[in-house]
Structure formats: structure tokens, C-alpha cells
Amino acid sequence: MTEAGPALPASVAATRSLKSRVVRAVLSLLVVGGIVMALAAFAYGRVAARASYDRLLLGAANEIAGAITISGGVPLVDLPTAAFQLLALAPDDRITYSVRSPGGQVITGQDTPLPETVRQAGGGFFDAEFTGLAAAERARFVTVPRRFAERDFSGTILVTVGQTLRARNAMALGLTRDALIVLGFAGVLLIVLGALVVESAMRPLVGLARDLAARDPYDLTPIDTPVPAEVAGMIGALNDFMLRLERQIASMRNLISDSAHQLRTPVAALRVQAELAAEETDPEIARATMVRIVRRSRSLGDLLDQMLSRALVIHRTAEARRVAVDLRDVALAVIETQDHALIAPGRDVALEIGAAPVLVLADDLSLTEAAKNLLANALRHGAGAVRMGAGIEDGAAVLWVRDAGPGPDAATLARIGARFERNAASRGRSAGLGLSIARAVAEAFGGRLALDPRPAGFRAALILPLSEEMP
Incomplete structure (x- = not known):
């Protein structure tokens, strides 16, 4: 036995x-x-x-x-x-x-x-x-x-x-x-x-x-133990599950690393400025310090919003059911939320969409978060009027945001979208986190993030496969 x-x-x-x-x-x-x-x-x-x-x-x-x-x-x-x-x-x-x-x-x-x-x-x-x-x-x-x-x-x-x-x-x-x-x-x-x-x-x-x-609790490598053919399907499904779990763990580790990296400096600066304001006796200097604290708090709040958005996207792209989503509806929903009025009051923001549907197989909430980050990135780091739109280009669905600025130089463009990447126009804020969220969403649904300097301005776009439900 x-x-x-x-x-x-x-x-x-x-x-x-x-x-x-x-x-x-x-x-x-x-x-x-x-x-x-x-x-x-x-x-x-x-x-x-x-x-x-x-x-x-x-x-x-x-x-x-x-x-x-x-x-x-x-x-x-x-x-x-x-x-x-x-x-x-x-x-x-x-x-x-x-x-x-x-x-x-x-x-x-x-x-x-x-x-x-x-x-x-x-x-x-x-x-x-x-x-x-x-x-x-x-x-x-x-x-x-x-x-x-x-x-x-x-x-x-x-x-x-x-x-x-x-x-x-x-x-x-x-x-x-x-x-x-x-x-x-x-x-x-x-x-x-x-x-x-x-x-x-x-x-x-x-x-x-x-x-x-x-096995070690952290060992999520595929199982290669020989098993009968009747069990091979179960082992394949288990390996797929462990692969998804490994990706989720890696994403959560990146999120924790991002949070530690992104929050350490702003929180330390905020603490120092608060200590200076508490010790300052000159009312004018104290007032200027408080203004900087408010500005830093707003920047920290924006950063926390992006971190929460990234966590949401990590969960949704892995767990949410794929459905047919019209990118025109996504762009319209982002514009109608009026978040841009809070990020850049008075900035010229407009929507450009056509009459034909632009359907993709994805998660509506994840695409909305990606589009919000593209728009916020253009408002914070771009210049001039900002346009958001959706359409079909070269047989693919495209959700894009364009500003009137020239965009980053070639060297920065090659690195942008990576975590923690900063450019000169970012005023100390990370420009890479929002774009990394957009890139993660695009790749989760079989697409990519395209950063393209054009004569009309710099354009960031999610390029996704068209849904088979397209009429």
C-alpha cells in the first residue's frame, strides 16, 4: 500500500x-x-x-x-x-x-x-x-x-x-x-x-x-511533475491560476514600492514645512510657508488619487469580466465629470468624437481610469488647449488625448511611462505614474500605449483591438 x-x-x-x-x-x-x-x-x-x-x-x-x-x-x-x-x-x-x-x-x-x-x-x-x-x-x-x-x-x-x-x-x-x-x-x-x-x-x-x-510559499513557478493525461488539464488550469496570482503579487509589490517611493519625499517635505511654519515668528514668512503646505497637500492628494487608481486598475484588469465598451462613451464620461476644471481651472478642454461606434472588449471602469490619467497628465504636463477623442485608425480602436505643447524630448520620450519618471514640466511631480496606469490598462486588454509628438501637439493614445461585435 x-x-x-x-x-x-x-x-x-x-x-x-x-x-x-x-x-x-x-x-x-x-x-x-x-x-x-x-x-x-x-x-x-x-x-x-x-x-x-x-x-x-x-x-x-x-x-x-x-x-x-x-x-x-x-x-x-x-x-x-x-x-x-x-x-x-x-x-x-x-x-x-x-x-x-x-x-x-x-x-x-x-x-x-x-x-x-x-x-x-x-x-x-x-x-x-x-x-x-x-x-x-x-x-x-x-x-x-x-x-x-x-x-x-x-x-x-x-x-x-x-x-x-x-x-x-x-x-x-x-x-x-x-x-x-x-x-x-x-x-x-x-x-x-x-x-x-x-x-x-x-x-x-x-x-x-x-x-x-x-513547496516554498512564494514559489509560483509552473508545476512540471509528470501526471496522467486525465489530470493534465487540471494541472494546466492550476499553472494558469498560479501565473495570474504571480502577476497579481508582482503588481501589488510594484504598487507598494511605488507608494513607498512616491510618498516618502512629499510626506517628509510636508512635515518639514509644517515644522517650519510652527516655529516661524514672522507672519509673512509663516503665511508663505502655509501656502506651500497647502500646495504640497494638494499635490500629495493628487498622488494618492493616482495610487488608488493604480490599485483599482490592478484589480479590475485581472478580475472584471470583459464586455463590449464604446470608447466614445468613455471619453464623454471623462469630460462630463469635469475633473479637468479642478486640475486646471480655465484650461480649454474639448471632446472630438464621430458618429460611428468604437467598440472594444474590455472593462469600462478600467478604461475610464486610464482615460482620466491621460487627461490629467496632459493638463499637468502639457501646454495649451487639450482635446480628447476616440475613433478607428488602421483597423484599431484609439482613445486619445492631445495637448498643444511640443511634448518631451526624444530621450525623455523613450523613458516616459516608466514608474517614477519625471520631466522638467512636472514641477517635481511624477509624470510616469499616470502613464504607467494607462499602459497597464492597454496591455491588459491586448493593446498598447502610444506617445506621439505631432504637428498639432503631443498625443497620448490607447490603441486597442476592435471588438468582433463591431457592426
Whole structure:
């Protein structure tokens, strides 16, 4: 027997083992098969016993019929011992016989039953009650004719021999018992073999469970343990799950790292400025310091909003169900929230969308967060009027934000979108976090973030595959 597998966690609801299921199934089949086989064996035994003992009964009747002679016009019967020796093969059975004249009178023997149909047919087998015993008992009878056509006697003499059914029933039960014994041995063998086969088949799974239990908690590499083909699909699904989990953990680690990196400096600066304001005695200097504290607090609030937006996007892109989303609706929703009026009051912001739908298969909330970050990035780091729009370009869906500024230089453009990237226009705030959120959303839905300096201004765009539901 193999070793027991690792103990199951309390949260795992284990059902009956496969081994017990196979044993129960085999037992059920054996019970049903045993009943069917017993009935079949008993029926066959009765047929076989009837055929065997009918031949003995017929042989005894023929022996008696052959011993009949006619003397002086009178039938005489000299009972042969061979006839009763044949019937003695069933020692527990009772025997009766009769010899009847053509007129139906009993010449010798007992008054055995003789159905009219058998009499008219001139002989044959039949079943009837054996009445010569203390209690009536079923018996098997045979009647054979012996025809005479002599000068002083002419007619048919009927010889009837009967025997009870004890030996026949014993033979049928014996055949049934033998069949059930064979079935019992075969059943035990099948149960043992079934248990061994299941145990052998489960051995790779027990090894797999042991390997998983021994793994480092942070080891999310794919499982490469050889398993049967029937389990390969489950292992593939488990590997996919661990890959998604690893991505989620990596994203959360990046989020924590981002938070620590992004918040450390602003919080420290805010604390220092608050301490200076508390110690300052000059009202004008204290007022200027408080203004800087307010400005720094607003900047820190914007940063926290972006961090929360990133956390939301990490969760939504991994868990939310993909549905058909019209990018025009996303752009319209972002403009209608009027967040730009708080970020850059008085700035010229407009929407440019067409009449044709721009459908993608994605999550509406994640796309909205990405679009908000693109717009906020353009308002904070761009210049001039800002335009947001959606359309179809080169067979792809595009959600874009464009400002009138020249955009960053080539070196900065190559790095922008990475975490913590700052440019000269950012006034100390990270320009990379908002774009990294947009890039993460685009890549989660099979697209990309495109940063493109154009004659009309710098454009940042989410380029996504069109949905198959496009009309």
C-alpha cells in the first residue's frame, strides 16, 4: 500500500475516496450480477436436471414396458430390476408406477395420475401430485405405450412411472451454488484488483500533493511533475491560476514600492514645512510657508488619487469580466465629470468624437481610469488647449488625448511611462505614474500605449483591438 498523502486543510471539503467509490461500484455490480446469475443458473439447473432425470424416468418406463408379455390373452408384467436401478440414482426421491390395460384398469402398481390429454396422445411427460405420501408432493411422470396385436390379445398397454422432484431440485440448487461460488471468488478478485488499480492511478496525484505541500510559499513557478493525461488539464488550469496570482503579487509589490517611493519625499517635505511654519515668528514668512503646505497637500492628494487608481486598475484588469465598451462613451464620461476644471481651472478642454461606434472588449471602469490619467497628465504636463477623442485608425480602436505643447524630448520620450519618471514640466511631480496606469490598462486588454509628438501637439493614445461585435 502507498503512503498516505498530505493532510487536507480544514477548508477542503473531501468527499469519498476514489478507491471506496470503485469498491462500492464493483460490489453493486456483483450484487446485481449475482442475482441475475443465480436466477440464470437456477433456471439452467432446472432445465438440465429435468432433461437428465427425464431420460432416467423414460428409460425405466421403457424397461417395464419391454417386460410385458401376453399369456393366454392376459398381460403379464415381470418387473425388471434394471428399471429401478436407474431410478435408484436419486435415492431421496419416492417412486411410483402403474401398468394399465387398454380399458384403463390398473394391471399392476399404484393408481398413478393419468391426464386425459396424455391418454389420448398415447403417452408423454407431465407433472402431477404424488399422493402416496403422508403429504402431497409434486412429482414428474412419464407414460409410454406398448401396443399388442396378437390372436388372443389386441390393444395398447400404458406404462406410467413417476418420481418426486427432490433430486432435480438438489441438482439445480447445486449448479446455482457452484456458479455463485465462482462469482464470489471472481468478485473478491475484482475488488482487490480495482483497489490496486485505483491506488496505482492515484499515486501520481499523491506525489503531486506532496510536492505542492513541500513547496516554498512564494514559489509560483509552473508545476512540471509528470501526471496522467486525465489530470493534465487540471494541472494546466492550476499553472494558469498560479501565473495570474504571480502577476497579481508582482503588481501589488510594484504598487507598494511605488507608494513607498512616491510618498516618502512629499510626506517628509510636508512635515518639514509644517515644522517650519510652527516655529516661524514672522507672519509673512509663516503665511508663505502655509501656502506651500497647502500646495504640497494638494499635490500629495493628487498622488494618492493616482495610487488608488493604480490599485483599482490592478484589480479590475485581472478580475472584471470583459464586455463590449464604446470608447466614445468613455471619453464623454471623462469630460462630463469635469475633473479637468479642478486640475486646471480655465484650461480649454474639448471632446472630438464621430458618429460611428468604437467598440472594444474590455472593462469600462478600467478604461475610464486610464482615460482620466491621460487627461490629467496632459493638463499637468502639457501646454495649451487639450482635446480628447476616440475613433478607428488602421483597423484599431484609439482613445486619445492631445495637448498643444511640443511634448518631451526624444530621450525623455523613450523613458516616459516608466514608474517614477519625471520631466522638467512636472514641477517635481511624477509624470510616469499616470502613464504607467494607462499602459497597464492597454496591455491588459491586448493593446498598447502610444506617445506621439505631432504637428498639432503631443498625443497620448490607447490603441486597442476592435471588438468582433463591431457592426
